[in-house]
Amino acid sequence: MESEHFGDRLAERVKQRGNPVLVGLDPRWRQLPSGVRGNDESPSGQASAYEAFCQGVIDVVAPLVAAVKPQMAFFEQLGPPGLTALESVVRYARSHGLLVILDGKRNDIGSTATAYAGGLLGSESGFGGDALTVSPYLGDDSLTPFVERASATGSGVFVLVKTSNPGGGMFQDLIADGQPVYRHVADYVEQLASQSLGEANYGCVGAVVGATYPEQLAELRAAMPHSWLLVPGFGAQGGAAADVAHAFDEEGLGAIINSSRAIIFAHARPEFAHYGETKWQDAVDAATNEMAEQLRTAIH
Amino acid sequence: MESEHFGDRLAERVKQRGNPVLVGLDPRWRQLPSGVRGNDESPSGQASAYEAFCQGVIDVVAPLVAAVKPQMAFFEQLGPPGLTALESVVRYARSHGLLVILDGKRNDIGSTATAYAGGLLGSESGFGGDALTVSPYLGDDSLTPFVERASATGSGVFVLVKTSNPGGGMFQDLIADGQPVYRHVADYVEQLASQSLGEANYGCVGAVVGATYPEQLAELRAAMPHSWLLVPGFGAQGGAAADVAHAFDEEGLGAIINSSRAIIFAHARPEFAHYGETKWQDAVDAATNEMAEQLRTAIH
Numbered sequence: 001m002e003s004e005h006f007g008d009r010l011a012e013r014v015k016q017r018g019n020p021v022l023v024g025l026d027p028r029w030r031q032l033p034s035g036v037r038g039n040d041e042s043p044s045g046q047a048s049a050y051e052a053f054c055q056g057v058i059d060v061v062a063p064l065v066a067a068v069k070p071q072m073a074f075f076e077q078l079g080p081p082g083l084t085a086l087e088s089v090v091r092y093a094r095s096h097g098l099l100v101i102l103d104g105k106r107n108d109i110g111s112t113a114t115a116y117a118g119g120l121l122g123s124e125s126g127f128g129g130d131a132l133t134v135s136p137y138l139g140d141d142s143l144t145p146f147v148e149r150a151s152a153t154g155s156g157v158f159v160l161v162k163t164s165n166p167g168g169g170m171f172q173d174l175i176a177d178g179q180p181v182y183r184h185v186a187d188y189v190e191q192l193a194s195q196s197l198g199e200a201n202y203g204c205v206g207a208v209v210g211a212t213y214p215e216q217l218a219e220l221r222a223a224m225p226h227s228w229l230l231v232p233g234f235g236a237q238g239g240a241a242a243d244v245a246h247a248f249d250e251e252g253l254g255a256i257i258n259s260s261r262a263i264i265f266a267h268a269r270p271e272f273a274h275y276g277e278t279k280w281q282d283a284v285d286a287a288t289n290e291m292a293e294q295l296r297t298a299i300h
Numbered sequence: 301m302e303s304e305h306f307g308d309r310l311a312e313r314v315k316q317r318g319n320p321v322l323v324g325l326d327p328r329w330r331q332l333p334s335g336v337r338g339n340d341e342s343p344s345g346q347a348s349a350y351e352a353f354c355q356g357v358i359d360v361v362a363p364l365v366a367a368v369k370p371q372m373a374f375f376e377q378l379g380p381p382g383l384t385a386l387e388s389v390v391r392y393a394r395s396h397g398l399l400v401i402l403d404g405k406r407n408d409i410g411s412t413a414t415a416y417a418g419g420l421l422g423s424e425s426g427f428g429g430d431a432l433t434v435s436p437y438l439g440d441d442s443l444t445p446f447v448e449r450a451s452a453t454g455s456g457v458f459v460l461v462k463t464s465n466p467g468g469g470m471f472q473d474l475i476a477d478g479q480p481v482y483r484h485v486a487d488y489v490e491q492l493a494s495q496s497l498g499e500a501n502y503g504c505v506g507a508v509v510g511a512t513y514p515e516q517l518a519e520l521r522a523a524m525p526h527s528w529l530l531v532p533g534f535g536a537q538g539g540a541a542a543d544v545a546h547a548f549d550e551e552g553l554g555a556i557i558n559s560s561r562a563i564i565f566a567h568a569r570p571e572f573a574h575y576g577e578t579k580w581q582d583a584v585d586a587a588t589n590e591m592a593e594q595l596r597t598a599i600h
Contacts (some may be wrong), residue, residue, distance in 0.1 A: 026412070043426060044443045079426025080384040087380050107405050107435055109465035112326070112373045119377035126343065126379025135407055137437045137460055139467030165409035167439030170488070174481060175473035181481060184471060219466035229340055 004197030006131060006156035007206075009128075010228060011253055013066035013099055019292035020248070022101070022230065023061045024260025025054050025070040025089065031265050033280040046083035050074070054089040057264050060284045064292065067130075069230075069258055069285035083127075098299055101230065102129035105160060107138050113145035121146065122153030131156035133208055133230070137186045147192055150204045155226070157205050159189045162220060164210025164233030171207025173233050184217070186223050193227040202228050202254065208249070216261065218246035221254070229255040235262035235291070241298035252299045263287045305498030306456035308504075311400060311553055313366035318593035320548070320599075322401070322530065322559025323387065324479050325354050325360045331565050332578040333450045347381035354389040357564050358396055360584045364592065365397035367430070369530075369558055377424065383427075390428050391440040402429035405460060407438050413445035422453030423444070431456035433508055433530070436485045447492055450504045456507050456528070459489045462520060464510025464533030482516070488525050493526040502554065509547070509548060511539025511557065518546035520528070521554070529555040535562030535591070542596035552599045583590060 002266065014020050027050040029037065036053045056113050058068065070089055093100045106116045121125040134146050136159050146157045160260035162172055162182040172182040186207060191197035193203025205227030209220050221229065229247050233239040266272045266287035267280040275283040314320050327350040329337065336353045338345065358368065370389055375382035402414045406416045419426040432447050436459050446457045462472055463484040472482040486507060493503025504568045505530030509514040509520050521529065529547050533539040534557050547555035566587035575583040 027413075070326075071408075071412055071415075073408055073419070077426055079419065080387050081381065082419070082426065084380040084382040103408075105407050105435070105438075106373075108371075108373055108403075109463065109468075111328075112371055115371075115373040119373065119379065119382070126377055126382065135405070135435045135437050136471060137435050137471035138405075138463050138465060139472065141465050141467035161436050163409065165438060165441050167441035168409075170439035171436060171481060171484060172439070172483060174474070174476035176476045176481070181471060181474060181476070184474060188470070244553040285366040300375040 004154040006150060006204045007150055007202035007228060008200045009130070009154070010066065010099060010156070010256070011200035011202065014256065014299070015252060016061045017064060019065065019295055020256045021288060021295065022256040022258040023057065023065055023263050023288065023294050024103070024258050025057060025068050025264065026260040027053050027074050031268065033267060033277045035278060043078040044081045047078050047085040050082065051085040051088050052272065055092050055123055056281055057284055058093050058098065060281050061096040061288050062093070062098055063121045064098035064288050065098070065258060069101040069103050072102060084188050087127050094123070094128065094130070099130040099142045100125060100128070100159065101133070101240050103133050105133050105135050107135040107142050109138055109142050110145065113142050114149070117146045117149035120148045122278040123157040124153070129155065131158060133160065135160050140188065143192065147196065147205055152198055152300070155204070158208050158228070158296070160206065161186045161189060162213060162216050163207045164212045164237055164239070168210065183223065185218050190224040190227055190245045195222065196290040197226060200253070202226055206230060208232065209246050211240040212237060214243040215247065217244065221247055230258065231255055232258045235259040241294040244295070245298045248299050257295060259291055263291065304454040305529060306450060306454055306504045308458070308500045309430070309454070310366065310399060310556070311366050311500035311502065313553050314553060314556065317364060317366050319365065319367045319595055320556045321588060321592050321595065322556040322558040323357065323365055323368045323563050323588065324403070325357060325368050326351050326376050326560040327563065331568065333567060333577045335578060341438060343378040344381040347385040350378070350382065351388050355392050356581055357584055358393050358398065360590050362393075362396040362398050364588050365398070367556060368393050369401040369403050371560070372402060372404040387427050394423070394428065394430070398427070399430040401431040401456070401458065402427060402431070403433045405433050405435050407435040407442050410445065412451070413442050417446045417449035417560055421449045424453070427577035429455065431458060433458045433460065435460050440488065442491065447496065447505055448558040451496055454548065455504070457479055458508050458528070458530045459485065459508040459535040461486045461489060462509045462513060462516050464512045464537055466541070467511065480542050483523065486520050490524040490527050492523065497526060500521050500553070502526055508532065511544050512537060514543040514546065517544065521547055523566060526551075530558065531555055532558045535559040541594040544595070545598040546598050550551040559591055563591065
């Protein structure tokens with residue numbers, strides 16, 4: 001029987017699958033395999049193609065990985081039809097045994113944060129996510145409504161701490177009271193995590209820490225022993241398996257490593273080009289297994 | 301003929317209407333007038349009620365104010381039907397001569413930020429907003445895609461600088477290099493604004509600065525002479541007209557002052573209770589005019 005605590009559910013899935021791969025669902029119209037894309041470029045047409053494409057990815061990766069991470073921006077770009085497709089993709093992924101981490105980087109204050117949490121977190125919510133990424137700029141009273149909802153519904157929250165993009169340091173690396181802003185955020189996230197521990201000794205609150213800053217990743221792993229780390233920036237953004245090795249605890253748990261384009265559009269990568277566009281799902285399968293193997297080697 | 305630059309469009313509307321009131325559209329199910337709410341509590345039923353309610357507010361305030369600010373969280377809370385209602389509300393407001401500032405506090409990196417901007421900014425976008433609120437935590441390369449889209453489409457961006465909530469200071473007030481983090485953000489926003497000036501001498505990039513911190517509001521007005529300020533926290537959150545007086549330039553421009561609950565649910569305020577629930581639109585009218593008059597007095 002599955003635990004109700006998000007940290008435990010994630011630990012169980014990662015152990016079952018034997019790897020920490022998180023597949024990012026970032027559909028982009030021009031990069032869809034032409035057989036999936038079709039000719040209808042209206043918002044509804046694109047939304048239908050996104051839905052079919054993501055379901056095709058899920059069919060392949062559901063037996064292989066613990067979780068998927070739909071990027072809400074690509075669905076929101078299409079307006080209401082895109083959000084309808086997103087809701088369908090979330091349902092499809094969950095029904096295939098995957099945890100769904102909605103990448104929305106949402107944030108707001110008080111009762112407005114409560115509304116976001118009610119829309120995005122938990123099976124009874126509008127979109128039904130198992131977890132959500134949130135931004136910390138608005139401070140503690142903007143994060144607690146998400147944490148409370150997560151605790152109550154067995155879902156999770158990943159707070160942006162140190163992001164993978166080149167400009168991430170502009171405000172995150174400012175030094176205040178002897179340590180960078182991201183470390184202040186990390187300390188608060190760890191506090192929230194340690195107040196919401198499950199049986200696996202992780203909280204329902206975790207942190208987003210980019211793979212492109214390996215030293216900070218090691219620092220933050222040590223500073224946040226009860227926080228799951230969601231690590232973007234692997235693959236297309238330049239992070240390698242060796243860079244993320246320090247993200248894990250001694251049991252090889254505590255971090256999930258995201259890859260989006262390099263997996264879902266693997267058919268466009270030179271090394272998988274032999275599959276061709278029609279066998280794009282075989283390329284997804286190969287790329288997922290390749291990444292899982294790279295991470296298994298790096299962790300042990 | 302109307303200018304294509306967002307800063308100019310906002311200046312023209314504020315001058316035409318003679319006040320800087322921004323009406324926040326924050327529909328909440330339990331607070332809707334019972335005649336609007338109805339009995340269908342399904343997501344679709346609630347979404348229909350939100351749409352009808354917001355249209356009813358727009359009918360009243362369109363001749364009175366320059367802009368409305370739908371809070372995306374309350375629509376997103378309902379799942380896909382809520383977003384369909386939001387898109388309809390945006391269209392309705394624009395067709396009634398209002399500028400629409402989508403309060404989404406979105407943020408992401410690179411091409412993902414571009415996707416959000418494509419979904420939310422400009423009449424050709426998925427939701428068709430005239431402007432969008434964004435969060436700065438991810439740094440400069442997360443903001444430029446929004447700014448580029450805004451420049452290209454005559455729309456605007458409001459970056460969170462100093463927020464109105466009690467916890468806003470947790471990270472925003474950390475002192476780095478001799479000044480608070482929010483001031484670092486403000487300096488960058490002003491740089492973006494001064495690079496995108498319109499005829500009114502304001503950029504297409506502005507800042508969110510809470511009414512609940514009057515001293516910082518005056519400081520930031522001086523530090524950001526080319527940035528429109530979006531000022532939340534008036535009314536229900538405690539800010540008064542005297543507190544926001546320093547947000548304006550010498551012509552009484554440069555700031556818009558948001559009020560949400562105190563206007564849209566004015567029928568629930570003791571001083572407007574005599575309208576009763578059935579005349580809730582008359583209460584909206586009275587509350588809007590009252591706030592406009594308070595601000596006119598405070599500015600001059």
